[in-house]
Amino acid sequence: MKNNRSIRMFFAFLVIALAILACDRILGTPSAPTPQPATQSATVTPQGTPVPEGPVDPNAGSAGLGDSLYPGFGNGGYDAVHYQLDITVTDVATSNLLAVTTLDAKATQDLHSFNLDFIGFEITGITVNGQAADFDRTGQELTVTPAQPIMTGDEFTVVVEYNGPPGHMQSVALPFQTGWVTIEGGSFVLSEPDGAASFFPSNDHPLDKATYTFLVTVPKPYEVAANGVLTETTDHGDARTFAFEERAPMASYLATINIDELDEETMKSRNGIPIRNYYSTGLPEDVRKPFARQGEMLDYFGGVFGPYPFEVYGAFVMDTQFGAALENQTMSIFGMDMINLQDVAGTELVVAHELAHQWFGDSVSVADWGDIWLNEGFADYSEGLWIEHISGRRALDAWVKSQYTEVLQYPQYYPPPGNPPADNLFNGGVYLRGGLTLHALRLEVGDQTFFKLLQTYYARYRGGNASTGDFISVAEEMSGKELTNFLEDWLYSEKLPPIPALDLGD
Numbered sequence: 344m345k346n347n348r349s350i351r352m353f354f355a356f357l358v359i360a361l362a363i364l365a366c367d368r369i370l371g372t373p374s375a376p377t378p379q380p381a382t383q384s385a386t387v388t389p390q391g392t393p394v395p396e397g398p399v400d401p402n403a404g405s406a407g408l409g410d411s412l413y414p415g416f417g418n419g420g421y422d423a424v425h426y427q428l429d430i431t432v433t434d435v436a437t438s439n440l441l442a443v444t445t446l447d448a449k450a451t452q453d454l455h456s457f458n459l460d461f462i463g464f465e466i467t468g469i470t471v472n473g474q475a476a477d478f479d480r481t482g483q484e485l486t487v488t489p490a491q492p493i494m495t496g497d498e499f500t501v502v503v504e505y506n507g508p509p510g511h512m513q514s515v516a517l518p519f520q521t522g523w524v525t526i527e528g529g530s531f532v533l534s535e536p537d538g539a540a541s542f543f544p545s546n547d548h549p550l551d552k553a554t555y556t557f558l559v560t561v562p563k564p565y566e567v568a569a570n571g572v573l574t575e576t577t578d579h580g581d582a583r584t585f586a587f588e589e590r591a592p593m594a595s596y597l598a599t600i601n602i603d604e605l606d607e608e609t610m611k612s613r614n615g616i617p618i619r620n621y622y623s624t625g626l627p628e629d630v631r632k633p634f635a636r637q638g639e640m641l642d643y644f645g646g647v648f649g650p651y652p653f654e655v656y657g658a659f660v661m662d663t664q665f666g667a668a669l670e671n672q673t674m675s676i677f678g679m680d681m682i683n684l685q686d687v688a689g690t691e692l693v694v695a696h697e698l699a700h701q702w703f704g705d706s707v708s709v710a711d712w713g714d715i716w717l718n719e720g721f722a723d724y725s726e727g728l729w730i731e732h733i734s735g736r737r738a739l740d741a742w743v744k745s746q747y748t749e750v751l752q753y754p755q756y757y758p759p760p761g762n763p764p765a766d767n768l769f770n771g772g773v774y775l776r777g778g779l780t781l782h783a784l785r786l787e788v789g790d791q792t793f794f795k796l797l798q799t800y801y802a803r804y805r806g807g808n809a810s811t812g813d814f815i816s817v818a819e820e821m822s823g824k825e826l827t828n829f830l831e832d833w834l835y836s837e838k839l840p841p842i843p844a845l846d847l848g849d
């Protein structure tokens with residue numbers, strides 16, 4: 344994820360970096376970020392309802408996974424294995440849907456009921472293993488009671504049929520609309536962290552990854568850009584069905600279905616990773632320029648972190664201004680306000696950020712939303728690595744200094760990255776101070792150990808989840824050093840630690 348507030352720094356930085364490269368001195372200082380607008384009121388119930396305390400029915404799956412920031416996110420008692428989303432959009436202008444979500448899951452305990460996270464729509468029926476099931480809804484919690492209890496270890500299939508337009512989903516974690524968003528001429532999906540429930544019933548926490556099939560039918564001339572590989576397009580006369588398969592495990596918040604009139608661009612990285620980009624028709628040709636080096640980025644980051652985790656990559660650029668870009672798995676999406684046509688190199692950093700998230704965020708996902716710096720700090724630092732790759736170590740040092748100075752000057756916008764507040768998950772601290780944490784670690788252990796530990800961390804948790812403790816353990820194991828105090832200082836202490844090697848701080 345990247346939003347307008349954090350991007351200010353990067354365009355500001357590029358001016359500085361280019362000035363440094365040109366005349367070897369700093370010509371400006373980054374501007375102060377503007378405070379974020381207050382959270383708007385929700386028109387549907389957002390997630391985050393605390394898990395009720397009191398006696399717990401041992402045969403009911405829990406209504407949350409105990410996340411430290413959002414205890415109500417996700418559900419217990421089962422493991423989601425595969426989702427199939429059959430969605431027919433009957434009216435693109437309103438996103439009116441006729442939908443069937445089929446979930447294949449495996450019980451991790453005996454269940455006479457279990458929960459899914461789901462908001463809005465009219466549910467017309469639910470079956471479990473082909474038999475009609477009872478259900479009940481409270482907030483985002485959809486409680487399903489199958490006709491027959493499910494035993495530990497049983498595989499079971501849940502089919503939920505529903506219809507209507509998605510509601511306006513206001514996240515509890517950030518001040519803008521998430522989930523399925525309808526705009527003039529189409530719709531997009533940006534779900535981090537809690538928007539998935541706005542368009543399909545799921546176990547909505549990154550701890551429960553699954554594979555996905557998307558079968559999305561839209562009227563002509565609209566097209567669909569979703570996660571994974573487009574396996575089939577079926578023509579029905581005045582409508583078409585687009586079938587996408589995401590065969591790697593994916594967190595629910597990264598599932599995306601985007602509908603628009605689209606121009607497609609395909610290419611391959613030198614190492615053979617297929618890339619398909621989608622652009623809203625009518626966007627200027629220049630919009631493609633910042634995406635031209637994605638193949639080089641995939642190969643470069645593959646060399647630094649380890650092999651690219653998925654079978655395809657690409658970007659979707661939508662002709663609207665939604666104030667963010669998001670690293671949906673294999674299909675990052677960008678609003679036009681994240682693209683500066685006058686600054687291709689600056690926009691390339693946003694492109695590199697979302698692309699690097701495919702390793703850190705998408706493949707290695709957080710075990711708890713409180714560990715979000717493991718996503719954003721890594722993606723932020725990847726921008727620095729890309730700068731180093733194209734412009735050398737001095738340019739990286741200048742970038743580190745500009746980030747450090749910004750954090751030091753405006754501490755109120757950059758709280759310690761290890762403790763994000765639940766209502767401002769994507770604060771500047773998880774980005775800039777998270778990225779600085781990695782650079783400080785690199786200087787502490789040396790380049791060789793640092794890159795070896797990044798590769799080990801990725802290889803160990805690829806396709807799964809990791810916590811801050813897991814990362815610290817890998818860092819200590821690979822360096823042979825005690826790093827807990829050092830990293831905890833960077834992650835949790837109010838005071839920004841110094842970087843003596845760059846003469847930063849006291």
Ligand SMILES: [Zn+2]
Pocket residue numbers: 344345696697700718719722
């Ligand atoms: Zn990000």
